[in-house]
Amino acid sequence: MGLIGKDLIGLRDMPAERIKLILDTAVPMKEIIRRQIKKVPTLRGRTVVTVFYEASTRTRTSFELAAKYLSADTVTIAAAASSVSKGESLKDTARTIAAMGADAVVLRHPMAGAAELLARTVDAAVINAGDGAHEHPSQALLDLFTVREKKGRLEGLKVAIIGDIMHSRVARSDIWGFTRMGAEVRLAGPATLLPPGLEKMGARVCSSVEEALMDADVVIVLRIQLERQQQGLFPGLREYARLFGINRERLRLAAPGAVVMHPGPMNRGIEISPEVADGLQSAINEQVNNGVAVRMALLYLLTGGGCRK
Amino acid sequence: MKLLIKGGTVVDPVAGKIEEKDVFIVDGKIARAGAHVNTAGAEVLDASGKLVVPGLIDMHVHLREPGFEARETIYTGTRAAARGGFTSVACMPNTSPVADNGAVISFIKACGLKGAVNVYPIGAITRGSKGEELAEMGDMKEAGAVAFSDDGMPVMNAGLMRRALQYAGMLGMVVISHCEDKNLSAGGVMHEGYVSTMLGLKGIPASAEEVMVARDILLAEETGSRVHIAHVSTAGSVRLIREAKARGVRVTAEVAPHHFTLTDEAVLGYDTSTKVNPPLRSAGDVAAVREGLADGTIDVIATDHAPHTEEEKDVEYDLAPFGMVGLETAVGLVWTELVAAGVLTPLQAVVKMTLNPARVLGIPKGTLEPGADADITIIDPDLSEPVDPARFASKGRNTPFRGRLLKGLPWATIVGGRVVMQDRVIR
Numbered sequence: 001m002g003l004i005g006k007d008l009i010g011l012r013d014m015p016a017e018r019i020k021l022i023l024d025t026a027v028p029m030k031e032i033i034r035r036q037i038k039k040v041p042t043l044r045g046r047t048v049v050t051v052f053y054e055a056s057t058r059t060r061t062s063f064e065l066a067a068k069y070l071s072a073d074t075v076t077i078a079a080a081a082s083s084v085s086k087g088e089s090l091k092d093t094a095r096t097i098a099a100m101g102a103d104a105v106v107l108r109h110p111m112a113g114a115a116e117l118l119a120r121t122v123d124a125a126v127i128n129a130g131d132g133a134h135e136h137p138s139q140a141l142l143d144l145f146t147v148r149e150k151k152g153r154l155e156g157l158k159v160a161i162i163g164d165i166m167h168s169r170v171a172r173s174d175i176w177g178f179t180r181m182g183a184e185v186r187l188a189g190p191a192t193l194l195p196p197g198l199e200k201m202g203a204r205v206c207s208s209v210e211e212a213l214m215d216a217d218v219v220i221v222l223r224i225q226l227e228r229q230q231q232g233l234f235p236g237l238r239e240y241a242r243l244f245g246i247n248r249e250r251l252r253l254a255a256p257g258a259v260v261m262h263p264g265p266m267n268r269g270i271e272i273s274p275e276v277a278d279g280l281q282s283a284i285n286e287q288v289n290n291g292v293a294v295r296m297a298l299l300y301l302l303t304g305g306g307c308r309k
Numbered sequence: 310m311k312l313l314i315k316g317g318t319v320v321d322p323v324a325g326k327i328e329e330k331d332v333f334i335v336d337g338k339i340a341r342a343g344a345h346v347n348t349a350g351a352e353v354l355d356a357s358g359k360l361v362v363p364g365l366i367d368m369h370v371h372l373r374e375p376g377f378e379a380r381e382t383i384y385t386g387t388r389a390a391a392r393g394g395f396t397s398v399a400c401m402p403n404t405s406p407v408a409d410n411g412a413v414i415s416f417i418k419a420c421g422l423k424g425a426v427n428v429y430p431i432g433a434i435t436r437g438s439k440g441e442e443l444a445e446m447g448d449m450k451e452a453g454a455v456a457f458s459d460d461g462m463p464v465m466n467a468g469l470m471r472r473a474l475q476y477a478g479m480l481g482m483v484v485i486s487h488c489e490d491k492n493l494s495a496g497g498v499m500h501e502g503y504v505s506t507m508l509g510l511k512g513i514p515a516s517a518e519e520v521m522v523a524r525d526i527l528l529a530e531e532t533g534s535r536v537h538i539a540h541v542s543t544a545g546s547v548r549l550i551r552e553a554k555a556r557g558v559r560v561t562a563e564v565a566p567h568h569f570t571l572t573d574e575a576v577l578g579y580d581t582s583t584k585v586n587p588p589l590r591s592a593g594d595v596a597a598v599r600e601g602l603a604d605g606t607i608d609v610i611a612t613d614h615a616p617h618t619e620e621e622k623d624v625e626y627d628l629a630p631f632g633m634v635g636l637e638t639a640v641g642l643v644w645t646e647l648v649a650a651g652v653l654t655p656l657q658a659v660v661k662m663t664l665n666p667a668r669v670l671g672i673p674k675g676t677l678e679p680g681a682d683a684d685i686t687i688i689d690p691d692l693s694e695p696v697d698p699a700r701f702a703s704k705g706r707n708t709p710f711r712g713r714l715l716k717g718l719p720w721a722t723i724v725g726g727r728v729v730m731q732d733r734v735i736r
Binding site: 012089090091109111112113114116117131132133134135166169172195196197198200201 | 504628
């Protein structure tokens with residue numbers, strides 16, 4: 001059992017102190033990344049397995065780099081999303097992982113609950129790197145880390161999350177994470193992409209993007225997937241960009257110096273205009289950099305924290 | 310062959326009475342019920358402290374044969390029924406091949422004869438349950454079908470459903486409707502609400518059921534035919550059915566034990582045994598369903614017993630098939646959740662599991678009148694045990710009630726005068 005439990009499935013039940021511990025641990029990790037030789041022996045002899053049922057170069061590379069910087073051995077299990085429908089069961093993958101003697105497993109899976117299912121099956125620490133529309137905790141933690149770094153605090157901040165909330169695991173983890181740390185979370189997007197019960201999660205659902213942006217300290221823009229339009233969930237990308245896209249004019253509604261973030265990859269000109277994505281307020285590149293630090297912290301706390309059984 | 314059930318409390322749904330008396334069975338028929346029966350040479354079953362009721366009828370089960378014998382067979386399914394206190398079951402036609410013709414109905418009837426309890430096949434409404442053209446209902450009736458349903462595959466075409474009601478009505482048969490608008494439920498795996506949002510699972514809104522309930526009520530009203538709404542799960546459905554009954558529409562309805570017991574919160578943790586269709590709903594829906602049971606809006610308690618193999622269910626929530634087993638937990642759930650909780654009186658509960666389903670299906674069961682088949686269930690209201698799927702007679706172990714302590718269990722099941730289960734053990 002690591003310092004933050006056996007697994008990291010989501011932020012829904014994670015206490016604020018534990019989130020703080022992760023963020024605090026990520027600070028010295030970021031120092032390591034800044035060094036010329038980015039390697040420490042902390043996790044030497046430990047094995048981290050990444051299992052990605054969904055393509056995600058960004059998150060997988062981030063985890064792999066994090067593991068390598070801490071001197072862990074990394075293995076990738078190639079698993080295509082199609083193999084799920086072909087009947088290759090997650091349980092079989094779990095058996096493979098157990099046979100490999102992995103210390104930590106990083107799982108990306110297109111279905112909600114997959115990480116929890118795996119965590120119940122294997123002894124290794126399971127890190128959820130995104131399961132369906134459920135949670136993406138390491139992304140939310142890097143968002144929290146980035147905001148704390150930029151603003152010096154999380155408590156009392158106003159955080160606007162804009163876009164497809166329904167299908168976004170990032171939005172869910174962000175809602176839990178930011179509200180747990182004392183921030184106010186506002187949500188806006190097409191009504192067809194706002195699932196029920198968001199208020200019960202502690203967020204405020206706004207009737208317009210403008211309302212959500214008003215005096216916001218943080219603006220998190222979510223990726224809109226073309227596929228959702230094909231499913232008839234909104235009428236078109238052109239209208240989406242006009243009604244919900246974050247551009248320079250809209251951003252003026254936010255508090256001066258508001259931080260703009262995006263989990264990537266971006267559709268420039270649709271959910272975010274190029275001048276905002278590349279503008280002074282954008283922390284999008286720092287998010288990527290911080291992602292490695294936060295994931296180093298997670299691997300350390302889950303597998304190398306000194307008191308693992 | 311003579312059997313005397315002695316000293317029990319007889320719950321008679323026809324007379325609407327509960328009184329202590331003996332029940333005497335001769336050659337598979339009920340000879341008489343009363344005190345001081347001359348019983349020379351009879352086997353005696355001491356039922357003191359227990360409730361003697363007409364044999365329970367589950368009008369909504371999936372026996373999986375032909376085609377899916379790894380999940381259940383008519384043999385194992387009827388044993389599960391016997392262990393659960395049921396003497397008759399009506400099985401849905403979503404087998405392979407689909408029970409959409411007289412030959413498959415005859416096959417099921419024939420297999421049922423070797424089962425532990427009476428088996429009444431339900432025929433498909435449309436060929437292959439594809440919702441495209443009517444199945445040969447007349448043939449199926451002659452072969453022994455007792456009702457028609459495309460359970461699990463809602464008839465989306467309203468025009469076709471209207472003709473099905475007209476045609477079945479002509480035959481004097483009931484159409485059992487699985488109410489689900491596939492456009493509204495598409496891709497959904499659980500109730501749409503706070504929990505589905507939290508878990509990131511695609512929700513099935515209450516309206517997916519309710520628009521179809523409303524449609525079928527209107528069609529039944531227009532055609533004058535009988536429609537039975539299967540597995541009601543939402544407050545809106547209960548309200549629609551209540552209003553329709555008040556107008557005199559020939560609509561009846563059933564609820565499954567899991568829908569009056571569990572809410573969508575049971576899905577937390579992604580236990581695939583909670584994946585059912587219709588899904589486990591909100592606390593408000595559960596309360597409304599209970600109210601519907603109490604005020605008579607919901608006529609029948611039926612399990613929707615849907616066994617699956619362990620391999621099928623031991624996967625990601627999205628991939629798991631819908632359905633949970635119900636035959637062996639039904640009586641315990643009814644007694645623990647409804648009778649002990651004061652929602653239903655013992656008599657009301659018995660009516661909904663005997664007389665009412667018999668009337669909906671038009672089968673000569675659900676009574677203790679002299680001359681009737683000696684199908685009897687003896688319930689021990691004080692008997693309690695935790696649910697242990699390892700002891701199920703069903704092949705299916707997919708239940709979210711594992712470990713739940715239930716009080717009020719079937720103690721004996723008698724089919725045609727023969728004791729098929731006693732003291733929780735199948736004979």
